[in-house]
Amino acid sequence: MVQMTYRDALRQALRDAMAEDDRVFVIGEEVGRYGGAYGVTKGLIEEFGSDRLMDTPISEAAIVGAAVGAAMAGLKPVAELMYVDFIGMTMDQLGNQAAKIRYMFGGQIGVPMVLRTQGGTGRSAGAQHSQSLEAYVLHTPGLRLAMPATVADAYHLLRGALRQPDPVVFIEHKALYTLKEEVDLSAPVPDWGKAAIRRKGDDLVIVTYSRQVHNALKAAEELAARGIEATVIDLRTLNPLDFDTIRAEVERVGRAMVVSEGVMTAGVAAELSARISEECFDFLHDPVVRVAGEDIPISVSVALEAASVPTTALVRETAERLVA
Amino acid sequence: MTILTMPRLGETMEDGVVSAWLVQPGQSFKRGDPLIEIETDKTAVEFPALGPGTLTETLVSPGDRVTVGDPIARIDLSGAEDWTGGDSDKEEVTPASPVAVEASGIATADPPPPAKEPLSGGGGPMRVTPVARRAARLAGIDLSALIGTGRRGRIELRDVQGHASADAGDEMRIDGIAYAASGPETGVPVLLVHGYAGDRSTWAALASGLARAGMRVAVVDLPGHGQTTREAESPDDLGLGLSAVVREIFAGQLPHVVAHSLGAVPATALALAGKVASLTLIAPAGLGLHIDAEFIRGMAEPASVGAVSHLLRRLSDRPTGLSPDAITTIYGQLQKGRLIGLADLLLGRGGQTVDIVSDLESLSRRMPVRVLTGHRDRILDWRDTLVLSPRVAVHHFPSAGHMPHWDHPAEVLDILARGLTT
Numbered sequence: 027m028v029q030m031t032y033r034d035a036l037r038q039a040l041r042d043a044m045a046e047d048d049r050v051f052v053i054g055e056e057v058g059r060y061g062g063a064y065g066v067t068k069g070l071i072e073e074f075g076s077d078r079l080m081d082t083p084i085s086e087a088a089i090v091g092a093a094v095g096a097a098m099a100g101l102k103p104v105a106e107l108m109y110v111d112f113i114g115m116t117m118d119q120l121g122n123q124a125a126k127i128r129y130m131f132g133g134q135i136g137v138p139m140v141l142r143t144q145g146g147t148g149r150s151a152g153a154q155h156s157q158s159l160e161a162y163v164l165h166t167p168g169l170r171l172a173m174p175a176t177v178a179d180a181y182h183l184l185r186g187a188l189r190q191p192d193p194v195v196f197i198e199h200k201a202l203y204t205l206k207e208e209v210d211l212s213a214p215v216p217d218w219g220k221a222a223i224r225r226k227g228d229d230l231v232i233v234t235y236s237r238q239v240h241n242a243l244k245a246a247e248e249l250a251a252r253g254i255e256a257t258v259i260d261l262r263t264l265n266p267l268d269f270d271t272i273r274a275e276v277e278r279v280g281r282a283m284v285v286s287e288g289v290m291t292a293g294v295a296a297e298l299s300a301r302i303s304e305e306c307f308d309f310l311h312d313p314v315v316r317v318a319g320e321d322i323p324i325s326v327s328v329a330l331e332a333a334s335v336p337t338t339a340l341v342r343e344t345a346e347r348l349v350a
Numbered sequence: 351m352t353i354l355t356m357p358r359l360g361e362t363m364e365d366g367v368v369s370a371w372l373v374q375p376g377q378s379f380k381r382g383d384p385l386i387e388i389e390t391d392k393t394a395v396e397f398p399a400l401g402p403g404t405l406t407e408t409l410v411s412p413g414d415r416v417t418v419g420d421p422i423a424r425i426d427l428s429g430a431e432d433w434t435g436g437d438s439d440k441e442e443v444t445p446a447s448p449v450a451v452e453a454s455g456i457a458t459a460d461p462p463p464p465a466k467e468p469l470s471g472g473g474g475p476m477r478v479t480p481v482a483r484r485a486a487r488l489a490g491i492d493l494s495a496l497i498g499t500g501r502r503g504r505i506e507l508r509d510v511q512g513h514a515s516a517d518a519g520d521e522m523r524i525d526g527i528a529y530a531a532s533g534p535e536t537g538v539p540v541l542l543v544h545g546y547a548g549d550r551s552t553w554a555a556l557a558s559g560l561a562r563a564g565m566r567v568a569v570v571d572l573p574g575h576g577q578t579t580r581e582a583e584s585p586d587d588l589g590l591g592l593s594a595v596v597r598e599i600f601a602g603q604l605p606h607v608v609a610h611s612l613g614a615v616p617a618t619a620l621a622l623a624g625k626v627a628s629l630t631l632i633a634p635a636g637l638g639l640h641i642d643a644e645f646i647r648g649m650a651e652p653a654s655v656g657a658v659s660h661l662l663r664r665l666s667d668r669p670t671g672l673s674p675d676a677i678t679t680i681y682g683q684l685q686k687g688r689l690i691g692l693a694d695l696l697l698g699r700g701g702q703t704v705d706i707v708s709d710l711e712s713l714s715r716r717m718p719v720r721v722l723t724g725h726r727d728r729i730l731d732w733r734d735t736l737v738l739s740p741r742v743a744v745h746h747f748p749s750a751g752h753m754p755h756w757d758h759p760a761e762v763l764d765i766l767a768r769g770l771t772t
Contacts, residue, residue: 280481280507308484311507 054106125168148201227255512558545611724750
């Protein structure tokens with residue numbers, strides 16, 4: 027067992043992957059000498075050299091485009107976007123190239139790259155640096171999507187992403203980098219594509235991912251004090267989606283809430299909620315409830331920023347209304 | 351010119367009585383001014399203007415009962431924004447919604463209470479949760495035979511399960527009396543006794559509600575009824591075997607007995623025998639002469655499925671919600687003619703032959719006795735409850751028929767859950 031932060035776990039995953047496989051390299055803005063905007067790649071340039079920690083000009087299209095080409099040519103690039111908010115700049119490289127190549131070339135070639143980025147609120151970073159844009163990715167067939175909530179998953183999901191034959195968008199949460207947990211990296215973890223049941227209860231299933239897992243768990247503790255026992259499912263990856271775990275729990279319990287920091291409308295919560303309603307309909311006591319971000323740009327104001335996304339209190343209050 | 355319509359002040363409100371106009375024709379008003387006082391089954395509310403205007407003409411008078419959505423007044427918005435939500439060029443009917451009332455924050459004094467009244471089967475599509483539909487489908491239960499006890503009167507899983515358990519237990523018989531029990535064995539013991547031509551399934555919603563409230567609930571089929579094999583030749587026979595069942599189910603504990611209609615007769619006898627902790631009678635027989643003889647004879651010797659359907663409609667103040675299949679089943683049961691002898695002795699020549707008034711008088715000195723009565727009862731006359739001793743608590747349901755526990759299940763459950771545990 028070792029105390030480690032989310033940031034340290036990500037760095038460790040990169041270090042171990044690079045040591046194990048010469049084809050793995052990191053490419054992005056400030057990833058080398060500076061060590062990454064959030065310090066994830068700090069020190070790696072000393073270990074692996076500037077050929078494998080490639081600093082680039084400020085061009086997201088170039089970073090991702092180069093990574094797609096490198097992956098097609100046989101390397102395993104880890105491209106980094108400082109903020110998921112800039113993903114729009116890379117949408118041709120990502121959505122039209124990386125996601126489609128396996129299909130367009132009859133499966134002869136794939137794009138085994140990882141696009142690391144981070145999103146979410148919590149640092150008063152303003153409307154263009156605080157979004158949760160995972161729905162953009164989830165809406166594009168051909169892209170895998172991982173969103174770790176815990177320190178152990180930061181490590182294991184990144185290692186897992188680097189073993190995939192297809193492009194994986196790996197979205198970290200900016201408020202989790204300093205999260206410190208006791209981890210045993212050699213302990214067994216759920217397989218890639220498998221959700222984790224973080225808490226088990228009989229009254230309500232909360233389906234969530236990334237930072238909202240922590241809000242859901244805190245809310246579940248508060249609910250337990252009031253006699254409501256919630257199951258909390260951490261999806262870990264949104265593509266592949268482990269719907270089997272969701273289905274089993276929702277059918278057992280009969281009530282479901284989906285919590286997502288992304289906006290409510292046409293978001294991840296909407297998709298999950300629709301699917302639960304369709305597939306688990308016969309087992310539901312109540313409509314599936316979405317708890318998601320407000321349909322607004324995120325404010326710089328700390329108070330407004332916090333009020334724009336689900337909080338522990340919102341999750342708890344919504345759960346109380348649902349179960350009452 | 352714009353037409354103002356009767357607003358819906360609660361989810362279950364279908365109509366309201368205009369009790370007073372608070373603005374006179376020709377008078378102007380501003381946003382927030384109370385326009386009209388409306389009385390519903392639940393409350394009296396001053397309904398405020400949601401914007402400025404002038405009352406041109408009132409279309410209804412104080413005392414009129416008006417259906418939600420029907421015109422109540424003509425108003426002139428004189429260029430002001432149309433707060434009624436309608437088109438002011440045409441004379442269009444524009445209801446003022448309760449949402450608007452809440453949003454304006456000026457609905458006053460006595461805001462409409464949250465709709466709590468269970469109303470499934472009360473016309474319109476049934477509210478049923480998906481899991482309840484599935485359970486009913488699997489158990490072969492007709493949803494229309496159930497009463498929803500959930501939010502907005504929806505049928506929930508517990509209602510289906512309650513019904514299933516009330517229906518189940520065919521093997522559980524003592525002395526030929528069929529019964530079923532539910533709820534925690536350590537709970538407050540309650541025995542539910544149905545009325546003439548009924549059976550334990552009539553208690554489904556109430557039984558599951560009481561069990562959920564932590565009580566140990568037993569339901570029986572009286573002699574001559576349901577799955578019970580014993581027959582009842584006379585009203586006195588209805589109590590046969592009842593004390594044996596009570597002993598078996600409650601292991602010596604004295605149960606609170608809740609009886610409906612003719613079930614009051616065996617329940618009262620059981621109480622006189624000292625086997626009861628308290629007595630609650632819903633629309634009890636035996637308080638006066640008046641009785642709907644056509645109903646009693648019609649159910650004993652039903653002429654047709656249609657006739658049964660017509661008779662059942664007299665029970666409740668709202669549609670019974672029974673499906674054609676369910677009514678055909680009831681018809682089949684009744685056709686066996688088990689009630690013919692009982693009906694003859696029950697009716698006599700001039701009306702009811704049974705009398706429990708003086709028994710209740712003496713029981714009310716020994717134990718809590720309460721009576722629930724619906725003022726729209728078409729089988730018995732609720733006014734007969736006026737003969738009861740002041741020691742008997744009488745709960746009045748102005749808008750219930752002969753089955754207050756069907757018409758107002760939540761209130762009946764409340765009264766019992768509170769009354770039997772304190």
